[in-house]
Amino acid sequence: MTLQDITTSRRGFLRGSGALSFALLSGGGLGVVADGAEAQAVADGRVTAWVTITADDRMTIMFGAAEMGQGVNTSLPMIIAEELDADWSTVSVRQVDSDPDGVYGNPGFGGNLFAAGSSSLEGYYSALRQAGAQARQILVQTAAAHWGVPPREVTTREGAVIHDGSGRTMRYGEVAALPEPVTTVSQIAEDDLKPRAEWRIMGTDVERLDSPGKTVGAPLYSIDVTVPGMFYAVQLLAPVEGETPTIISDAATRAVPGVEDVVVMDHAVAVLARSFWSAVTGRDALEVSWSSDSAFRNADSAGELSILAEAADDMAADPVIWEARGDAEGALAEGEEVITAHYLTEHVYHAQMEPLNAVASVDEDGLGAEVWLGSQSQTVSIGIAAGTLGTSPDRIRYHAMQMGGGFGRRTVFARDLLRDALLLSKAVGRPVKLVWTREDDVKNGWLRPATVQRLDARLDENGTLAALRHRIAAPSIFEFAFPDRWNPETRRDVLVMEGSESAEYDIPDFAAQHVLVPRQSRVSAWRGIGWAPNCFARECFLDELAERAGSDPVTFRRQLLSGTPRALAVFDAAVEMSDFGNAPEGRAHGLAFAGYKATLATGVAEVSIEDGQLRVHRFWAAVDPGIVIHPQQYRAQVEGGVLFGLSSVLRERTTFTGGEIDQSNFYDYEPIRIQDVPEIEVRLVESGHPPSGGGEIGVPMAAPAIANAVRVLTGTTPRQLPFPQFDA
Amino acid sequence: MINLNVNGQSVDIDASPETPLLWALRDELQLTGTRFGCGAGMCGACTVHIDGEARFACQTRIGDVGEGRITTIEGLHPEGDHAVQRAWIAEQVPQCGYCQSGQIMRAAALLARTPNPSRQEILDEMSANLCRCGTYPRIIRAIERAAQEG
Ligand code: FES
Ligand code: FES
Numbered sequence: 001m002t003l004q005d006i007t008t009s010r011r012g013f014l015r016g017s018g019a020l021s022f023a024l025l026s027g028g029g030l031g032v033v034a035d036g037a038e039a040q041a042v043a044d045g046r047v048t049a050w051v052t053i054t055a056d057d058r059m060t061i062m063f064g065a066a067e068m069g070q071g072v073n074t075s076l077p078m079i080i081a082e083e084l085d086a087d088w089s090t091v092s093v094r095q096v097d098s099d100p101d102g103v104y105g106n107p108g109f110g111g112n113l114f115a116a117g118s119s120s121l122e123g124y125y126s127a128l129r130q131a132g133a134q135a136r137q138i139l140v141q142t143a144a145a146h147w148g149v150p151p152r153e154v155t156t157r158e159g160a161v162i163h164d165g166s167g168r169t170m171r172y173g174e175v176a177a178l179p180e181p182v183t184t185v186s187q188i189a190e191d192d193l194k195p196r197a198e199w200r201i202m203g204t205d206v207e208r209l210d211s212p213g214k215t216v217g218a219p220l221y222s223i224d225v226t227v228p229g230m231f232y233a234v235q236l237l238a239p240v241e242g243e244t245p246t247i248i249s250d251a252a253t254r255a256v257p258g259v260e261d262v263v264v265m266d267h268a269v270a271v272l273a274r275s276f277w278s279a280v281t282g283r284d285a286l287e288v289s290w291s292s293d294s295a296f297r298n299a300d301s302a303g304e305l306s307i308l309a310e311a312a313d314d315m316a317a318d319p320v321i322w323e324a325r326g327d328a329e330g331a332l333a334e335g336e337e338v339i340t341a342h343y344l345t346e347h348v349y350h351a352q353m354e355p356l357n358a359v360a361s362v363d364e365d366g367l368g369a370e371v372w373l374g375s376q377s378q379t380v381s382i383g384i385a386a387g388t389l390g391t392s393p394d395r396i397r398y399h400a401m402q403m404g405g406g407f408g409r410r411t412v413f414a415r416d417l418l419r420d421a422l423l424l425s426k427a428v429g430r431p432v433k434l435v436w437t438r439e440d441d442v443k444n445g446w447l448r449p450a451t452v453q454r455l456d457a458r459l460d461e462n463g464t465l466a467a468l469r470h471r472i473a474a475p476s477i478f479e480f481a482f483p484d485r486w487n488p489e490t491r492r493d494v495l496v497m498e499g500s501e502s503a504e505y506d507i508p509d510f511a512a513q514h515v516l517v518p519r520q521s522r523v524s525a526w527r528g529i530g531w532a533p534n535c536f537a538r539e540c541f542l543d544e545l546a547e548r549a550g551s552d553p554v555t556f557r558r559q560l561l562s563g564t565p566r567a568l569a570v571f572d573a574a575v576e577m578s579d580f581g582n583a584p585e586g587r588a589h590g591l592a593f594a595g596y597k598a599t600l601a602t603g604v605a606e607v608s609i610e611d612g613q614l615r616v617h618r619f620w621a622a623v624d625p626g627i628v629i630h631p632q633q634y635r636a637q638v639e640g641g642v643l644f645g646l647s648s649v650l651r652e653r654t655t656f657t658g659g660e661i662d663q664s665n666f667y668d669y670e671p672i673r674i675q676d677v678p679e680i681e682v683r684l685v686e687s688g689h690p691p692s693g694g695g696e697i698g699v700p701m702a703a704p705a706i707a708n709a710v711r712v713l714t715g716t717t718p719r720q721l722p723f724p725q726f727d728a
Numbered sequence: 729m730i731n732l733n734v735n736g737q738s739v740d741i742d743a744s745p746e747t748p749l750l751w752a753l754r755d756e757l758q759l760t761g762t763r764f765g766c767g768a769g770m771c772g773a774c775t776v777h778i779d780g781e782a783r784f785a786c787q788t789r790i791g792d793v794g795e796g797r798i799t800t801i802e803g804l805h806p807e808g809d810h811a812v813q814r815a816w817i818a819e820q821v822p823q824c825g826y827c828q829s830g831q832i833m834r835a836a837a838l839l840a841r842t843p844n845p846s847r848q849e850i851l852d853e854m855s856a857n858l859c860r861c862g863t864y865p866r867i868i869r870a871i872e873r874a875a876q877e878g
Contacts, residue, residue, distance in 0.1 A: 068824055069822075069823030069824030069825065069861045070823070071823070205820075207817065207820065208820055208822070210822070210825065211816070211817045211820060211821075211822055212808065212817060213825075214822035214825030214828050215808060215813045215816045215817060215821075215822065215828060215832060216761065216801060216802065216804075216808035216813065217759075217760070217761015217762065217763075217800070217801035217802055217829040218761070219760045219761075220825065221763075221826065223760075223763075223764065224754075224760035226758060226760075232755070257744070275743070275747075275751060275755040275756070276751050276754070276755055277743070277747050277748065277751040277755070351860050352824075352826075352860055353763075353765050353771065353773060353824065353826040353827050353858065353859070353860045353861075354763070354765075354824075354826045355764065355765070402824070402825065403824060404763070404824050404825070404826030405824045405826060405860050405861060406824075407860070435764075437767060438765065438766040438767055438768065632820055633820070636820065636823060636863070636866065637823075639862055639865055639866075640823060640861050640862030640863065641862070642862070643862030643864065644860075644862060665766055665767075665768045665770060666765075666766050666768065666770035666771055666858065667768060667770050670770075671858060671860055673855045673858065673864075674850075674851055674854045674855050674857075674859075674864045674867065674868070675851045675852075675855050677864040677865060677868075679865075680865055
């Protein structure tokens, strides 16, 4: 998105409403939208305005990325508010529901409304600063014209314009109510944006604007939506992917009080009722036979792990070369001693706390709908809804709801839940709320696929890492999740392979390779994406290599990182804050360096094993976010990520047999609980690059740091996630 | 018809006595602050008070509540200004927020019974409630704060 000079014409401002809205125009400029009718349209969300200031001095700022707990509803508006020199206490925020004019999309995510890959701050930062700065200029020039003074004599402070010479001031709300707003300002030069030293909002811990609602049980999630006349729907879903219902006996179901209808779908039988509980009771009474010819009947997680292990070792396989520097193949073939190790990560499930659900109300003509969904992407979800109904996106009235956790599960799930809710609503002529029970959510999970990772290395005569090949056997996530964008020629899967580049390490001969195997389950990104399994394997291997080299984890890595000052800064910070290597009696320290795109970090875990019980007592994380917008929430994201990673170490494992996932609910798939939580200390080490996300960086550093501490205690690295049991 | 006492009001519910309290609250009374996480007594997202004690609404049949006084997150404090809610905001606990009604209700019940809980007592009580976002460190701090500031 490039912002050019503003080109809006003044279109008959009717100043009755006294509102001033700043719209980012499709062409890239920032425009003032201010007449009464348009102000109403802004209030209704029909005009794409980033900021609206009303005469009562309230400011509403829109945010594009969907909110799933990561705090973008506060951090993104803070960027605009800072440049606008706003009074934060007057600010409210609103989620962008849709983007027909293509102005709210994340410039760092192909212009789509898509919150994933910790990309929101990075993607929106420059555009939002520019929008805020231009809006401020409009206020300054409008006030200057009103006072009849040169604009350069007008300054702003916390939501007010000020003319020092005459001692006059106006609140922004008063400026918004002036009859003749200036509508043309130029692009603000980078140098004229607010210098860091003058920031009052960015870099502070303003209160999250959604905290009050979240402490009183406000209806924020799609599962809370009630539409008049709505039916509740639950589904008896095909036990195995690809199967269809063949014989259905629903007499007992229809006899359940409150049950209104039974609808047969291609992959499910749906029960529609006056309440969720009636629908569940009705579902329990269904008798359904299923087809039995799906190839996934042969899917088996234990079998997949063996196939992956073979694939990782199959040197005749034709891997995708994800990254290559120098000549790793040559260096490893020279006949000198090659050190090899294998690491395994098992399938895991997202376990977001709000089970998947969708609410849809299809129009009478069947070619439009109102929908309520908690999805990581408004753009994708609207596209799926339009595709389902065979209509155009403008017929979809979309409500982007707060997500009760996303973690990668709520990216393209609309193609199941929203599609089905629309089909059911159309079939019964009613609004429908479709809810998966926890059992449905577990049994139909889109798992982070298992990986087997083979690492081969050679040390030079000084014990320095001279060559490394990181070979990952895994099915493609991308091919399944985004088939339209999958390139079968290049087969490059960013969701599996990112994080395997060892980009900050200076290794003369390096290769990262992806050996693709067919998927045996539904697969998707999981918090930390490829970075988590890939960092786990590499960081464990580096500790093993350090020992072989007669070195230690710190010295060995510092040498490899010496060309990247940013990496060294977080590395040294973590070593220093943890007093690395000096754990109390009976405990040990382990560390891991980890990146997540532009964010770099190092984690240190303090671990003990008593009576076969692994316990992580403390965890230190030093993270370089570039520039931090909201320190406290950034820390909260890192803490949450570390705990997500710890959970994957302790016991998270999904298995499947004959194409059916074996687990059902939190009693056999149990994320960590509060008593497992270590004391976590996060230090932010800002290097000044544009802000980079913090939602995932905690995950990749956790598991290898813990594994490396276990190695100190037991002499053996647990080379798999989750860790094997430790004998008591 | 089943009569319940919810947030100080007597309400009649037209549902079978087998219906879990969770669904009566959410679907019949539109008190959606009590969340559905697992329906199996494993996550605590549905935690309410019955006569001041923390209970899983998904495991409680409306036919079994009798005269019991039910309090949901909506009824914890008329202005959402209970000491625990204040502490939750002060410590900026919520991320996605989905588990937090249940966490707050359990923490409030704990503090009503044990005004100055030890750290171990906090962990023991709160281990019934899952938070996938990983707000646990802040939950502990917020409970300690609420105990102090009462
Ligand atoms: S929904 Fe009741 S314990 Fe999970
Ligand atoms: S805040 Fe998201 S599950 Fe607890």
